[in-house]
Amino acid sequence: MENAIVIDHLKRIYTPRMGVFRRTTKKIIAVDDISFNVKTVSCLGFWAYWRW
Amino acid sequence: MLATLLTPNAGSIQILGFDVEKSAREVQKRIGFIFGGERGLYWRLSGSDNLRYFGSLYHVEPNVMKKRIPYLLELIGLKDRGNERVEGYSRDMKQRLHVARILLHDPMVLFLDEPTIGLDPVGAREFRQVIKNLQSEKKTILLATHYMFEADALCQRVGVINHGRIIALDTPEALKQDVSDLSVIEIEVFGIPETVLEQIRQESVVDSVAVENREQKQVLLIQSRQGAEAVPAVMNALTGLRVGKVLVREPTLEDAYVRLVEESQ
Numbered sequence: 001m002e003n004a005i006v007i008d009h010l011k012r013i014y015t016p017r018m019g020v021f022r023r024t025t026k027k028i029i030a031v032d033d034i035s036f037n038v039k040t041v042s043c044l045g046f047w048a049y050w051r052w
Numbered sequence: 053m054l055a056t057l058l059t060p061n062a063g064s065i066q067i068l069g070f071d072v073e074k075s076a077r078e079v080q081k082r083i084g085f086i087f088g089g090e091r092g093l094y095w096r097l098s099g100s101d102n103l104r105y106f107g108s109l110y111h112v113e114p115n116v117m118k119k120r121i122p123y124l125l126e127l128i129g130l131k132d133r134g135n136e137r138v139e140g141y142s143r144d145m146k147q148r149l150h151v152a153r154i155l156l157h158d159p160m161v162l163f164l165d166e167p168t169i170g171l172d173p174v175g176a177r178e179f180r181q182v183i184k185n186l187q188s189e190k191k192t193i194l195l196a197t198h199y200m201f202e203a204d205a206l207c208q209r210v211g212v213i214n215h216g217r218i219i220a221l222d223t224p225e226a227l228k229q230d231v232s233d234l235s236v237i238e239i240e241v242f243g244i245p246e247t248v249l250e251q252i253r254q255e256s257v258v259d260s261v262a263v264e265n266r267e268q269k270q271v272l273l274i275q276s277r278q279g280a281e282a283v284p285a286v287m288n289a290l291t292g293l294r295v296g297k298v299l300v301r302e303p304t305l306e307d308a309y310v311r312l313v314e315e316s317q
Contacts, residue, residue: 001069004161004192005054010063012053013216032216033063040160043183043193045203045210047309 005038054163054194055085067161084154085163090146092153095139099130099149102138103156110157117156124152127189128182144175151182155189162186164195168202180206200306212309219316224305231303231311234259235279237286239272240296251289257282260314269296275303275311 014028038044053060054067056076065072070079086092093102100121107117125134128148138146147167154162164183168176183206186193197203203210204224211221220227244263252274253261262273276282280300287295 004068005194006066008064008066010053010065011061012058013061029216031060031213034213034216034218035063036211036218036221038192038194039208040192041187041190042209043187043195043207045195045197045207047197047200047203047210047212 001040003037004040007037008035010034055083056080081157082159083161083163084157084159085165086147086150086154086167087165090143093138093146093149096137098135098137099125099141099145099152100134102149103152106153107156112156120156120158121152124155127155127185128152129178142175144171144179147171147175147179148182151186155186159191161192162194164193166197167195168197168199176202200304200309204305212312214313214316217316220309220312227308227312228305231275231308233277234275234303234307234311235277235282236301236303236307237272237274237276237280237283238297238299238301239274239286239290240269240298241272241290242269242294242296244270244272244290244293248289248293252286255282255285255289257285260311262310262314273307273310275307 010031011033012030013032014030015025016028017023017025036044053072054065056072056079059073067079068082070082072079094105097105103121103124104117107121112120121134122131125131128151130145130148130152133141133145138149141149151167167183168179171179180202183193183195195203195207208223209221210224210227212219249261249263252258252272257276257278259275259277264271264273272286274282274286283298283300287298
């Protein structure tokens, strides 16, 4: 098998409810339509960038 | 989602040919994952007993465990400390024990989520060697890290996710090539307003600007093809502000990523 991991158009968005009445919703985008493969016996690194 | 703990809103994940949602059990047998941090072990048990306990959860046969636990303790460099209680382990020893834990059922695919976070430099270096050893064990590894040099040292390919989207995915060498003609100017400033930042961004000699907050000060990371010649124009924009050290240096892989992120915004 050439690819151990195959990810196709993956999307995950969180909408946590906040505030006193938990009515306020905010979208937190974890992944938005991403696709990639990881070849068998290889190492793929992902770097998460953040800025204050 | 890759570890079968969450479901995606859309799209699909296949691991070793199994769909993560439809065949979660089959996937779970073939993967191992660790998160950064010290939790997830029984501190009052020894390292060996922890592995024996988790091995039974993974349904590893006792006669297999008898051979596998000493082998794994040797692989992670804890051969002589396996009979000591985990509460006496340093943070990196606990993290290495986590690696042994996820290898008990001999999974083909490993997910490592910021495995060296919080480790001291020596511990982190030893831990990276453990990850390198895993590659010789024919494992497929997906590593998430905040340390660029770590991804550079361990991975054949490196990707960057910004606001949920992949903005780069290539070999470290190819990504470094993108910034080979740039210099980085680091300037310490105290309380820089957004208007001044925008003014610097508009300078023709400036390719990109990022700001890092370090305690009481900010550090401007300015990328420019002009090198030190861009400094006077930038300093002119900073007139009236308190400025600390100014440094011009060669770009690193981290700078390549900062540029990619800046360009994607």
